[in-house]
Amino acid sequence: MEAPPYNLCNPMKKSTVINRSYAVLQSIAITSMIFYRVSSFLHSTPSFPLLLVFASELILSFLWLLGQAYLWRPFTRKTFPERLLREKKIDQLPGIDVFILTADPEKEPPLEVMNTVLSAMAMDYPTEKLSVYVSDDGGCALTLYAMREAWDFARYWLPFCRRFGIKTICPKLFFSRYDDDFVGRGYEDEKEKIKLKYKLLQEHVKKAESNGEILRGINSKNHPAHVEVIQDGSLNSPDTIEAKMPRLVYVSREKTPSVPHHFKAGALNVLLRVSSMISNAPYVLVLDCDMRCNDPSSAKQAMCFHLDPAISPNLAFVQFPQMFHNLSNMDIYDGKLRSVFSVKWHGMDGLQGPMLSGTGFYMKRKALYGDIVQEDTDFTLLKQYLGPSNELVKSLNSANKNNNNTDITSRLLEETRFLASCKYEHESQWGKQVGFLYNSVIEDYLTGFTLHSKGWKSIFYNPPRPAFLGTATTKLNDTLLQGARWNCGALQVTFSRLCPLVYRLTSRMSLLQRMCYVYPKV
Ligand SMILES: O=c1ccn([C@@H]2O[C@H](COP(=O)(O)OP(=O)(O)O[C@H]3O[C@H](CO)[C@@H](O)[C@H](O)[C@H]3O)[C@@H](O)[C@H]2O)c(=O)[nH]1
Numbered sequence: 247m248e249a250p251p252y253n254l255c256n257p258m259k260k261s262t263v264i265n266r267s268y269a270v271l272q273s274i275a276i277t278s279m280i281f282y283r284v285s286s287f288l289h290s291t292p293s294f295p296l297l298l299v300f301a302s303e304l305i306l307s308f309l310w311l312l313g314q315a316y317l318w319r320p321f322t323r324k325t326f327p328e329r330l331l332r333e334k335k336i337d338q339l340p341g342i343d344v345f346i347l348t349a350d351p352e353k354e355p356p357l358e359v360m361n362t363v364l365s366a367m368a369m370d371y372p373t374e375k376l377s378v379y380v381s382d383d384g385g386c387a388l389t390l391y392a393m394r395e396a397w398d399f400a401r402y403w404l405p406f407c408r409r410f411g412i413k414t415i416c417p418k419l420f421f422s423r424y425d426d427d428f429v430g431r432g433y434e435d436e437k438e439k440i441k442l443k444y445k446l447l448q449e450h451v452k453k454a455e456s457n458g459e460i461l462r463g464i465n466s467k468n469h470p471a472h473v474e475v476i477q478d479g480s481l482n483s484p485d486t487i488e489a490k491m492p493r494l495v496y497v498s499r500e501k502t503p504s505v506p507h508h509f510k511a512g513a514l515n516v517l518l519r520v521s522s523m524i525s526n527a528p529y530v531l532v533l534d535c536d537m538r539c540n541d542p543s544s545a546k547q548a549m550c551f552h553l554d555p556a557i558s559p560n561l562a563f564v565q566f567p568q569m570f571h572n573l574s575n576m577d578i579y580d581g582k583l584r585s586v587f588s589v590k591w592h593g594m595d596g597l598q599g600p601m602l603s604g605t606g607f608y609m610k611r612k613a614l615y616g617d618i619v620q621e622d623t624d625f626t627l628l629k630q631y632l633g634p635s636n637e638l639v640k641s642l643n644s645a646n647k648n649n650n651n652t653d654i655t656s657r658l659l660e661e662t663r664f665l666a667s668c669k670y671e672h673e674s675q676w677g678k679q680v681g682f683l684y685n686s687v688i689e690d691y692l693t694g695f696t697l698h699s700k701g702w703k704s705i706f707y708n709p710p711r712p713a714f715l716g717t718a719t720t721k722l723n724d725t726l727l728q729g730a731r732w733n734c735g736a737l738q739v740t741f742s743r744l745c746p747l748v749y750r751l752t753s754r755m756s757l758l759q760r761m762c763y764v765y766p767k768v
């Protein structure tokens with residue numbers, strides 16, 4: 247008998263019928279309107295204002311037509327991680343590298359980043375297969391200090407979450423809740439102990455911050471590369487609880503004012519290279535520093551797609567929706583982005599898959615390395631693409647191995663610093679054909695689009711319990727700025743040689759998928 251599938255995909259039949267009928271009705275109305283205008287223009291010469299009105303009607307009708315692509319074939323999905331685990335042994339699960347990005351210690355306080363890091367470390371996934379990388383573009387010693395403190399706290403937090411099956415694995419969210427996931431023997435006592443440790447942790451970081459010592463002499467635009475694998479500092483302390491921990495690596499890439507750093511995409515590419523030397527997991531999870539893991543099982547859920555032989559070969563990424571913990575019911579600026587995550591991405595899921603949303607996605611590392619990276623590609627050609635590091639090119643062939651046991655030697659750390667240096671990408675294809683793409687204010691949109699244009703697929707998974715919870719913009723100013731940035735970025739692509747309607751016409755991207763890409767983003 248055939249094993250039951252790890253995931254199910256259900257076409258949303260009712261919505262499809264309603265959407266399509268509505269589209270037919272509306273298209274009849276629009277065609278009649280255009281017919282009426284043209285025939286009236288044939289009878290009498292139109293005035294200039296009337297021509298303007300007609301032009302705007304045509305533009306709006308075109309936009310309406312583009313928007314129909316999202317509504318044509320909506321899908322929802324379900325996963326069954328327990329079936330996956332029944333069939334695959336724990337050691338058959340692939341490795342996952344989690345990338346967490348931070349740039350500005352003032353806007354993104356290290357205490358918050360630490361919460362994201364702890365939530366990622368506490369995911370319900372074999373610890374030896376999980377590595378967490380923190381990219382700190384600010385090069386801030388306080389962030390590094392907070393990471394070391396987080397590591398110390400994790401030695402208590404992780405066993406606590408595992409022992410009581412805690413679902414709210416982000417400490418800040420956990421301690422701000424009124425209801426508990428678990429009530430049972432020993433729970434209350436343990437919770438109080440952990441709460442005390444969390445308070446201490448907060449105090450340590452706040453004290454370090456107020457001392458100011460740690461921030462002196464920092465220049466976020468000009469600093470050398472620093473890579474550090476966080477290790478136990480106080481292993482010998484008497485109350486140490488033995489805990490198997492995922493690897494935690496702090497990365498601050500080199501920055502010099504004369505070399506463009508390419509913002510988030512640049513930071514992600516450095517993490518791709520550095521992680522390939524250390525854990526080199528076949529899948530990466532990308533999280534903005536304010537996007538906490540809220541469901542320990544999200545990695546297994548994503549693997550229900552990535553390990554499904556029917557889907558896997560063409561699947562580049564599994565995108566989870568961005569959900570937020572700081573919005574009230576009076577969300578007057580639509581900070582929740584309802585139209586995107588409740589409608590549009592479900593619609594694209596029925597086509598070739600949702601766009602890349604920048605955070606909360608599990609990406610196949612191989613998909614980012616581009617077409618050139620095949621087994622028989624010449625070594626020198628690979629170096630032209632991937633830059634001068636021999637070690638990086640060699641790592642391509644071990645992409646499916648789980649080498650989380652790599653010894654961290656000083657030579658390896660030196661290589662990672664080289665990979666995180668400003669000059670590394672010079673004359674390589676990073677940001678052009680390899681990794682996350684540059685020269686766009688919305689690198690996620692461009693990277694996702696290029697992957698789809700090469701034939702890769704993506705999946706949108708919107709589970710009942712939000713897998714990740716972020717912080718939404720709640721001020722009108724910020725919301726407008728963000729909207730303007732997204733739409734400008736999308737327009738910039740639409741009016742370039744990459745215009746989604748016509749780019750790579752020979753590729754397998756459907757017209758409906760192309761229409762989604764040119765529709766205004768929010
Ligand atoms: O030079 C930089 C700039 C930003 N970041 C990080 O990138 C993330 C996103 O940047 P942010 O300034 O918070 O942008 P938002 O507008 O909030 O981000 C939204 O829009 C971006 C562009 O579409 C997406 O990449 C994000 O995932 C999405 O949440 C944050 O974690 C930053 O720390 C860096 O690491 N280096």
Ligand SMILES: [Mn+2]
Nearest residue numbers: 534535536717
């Ligand atoms: Mn943000």
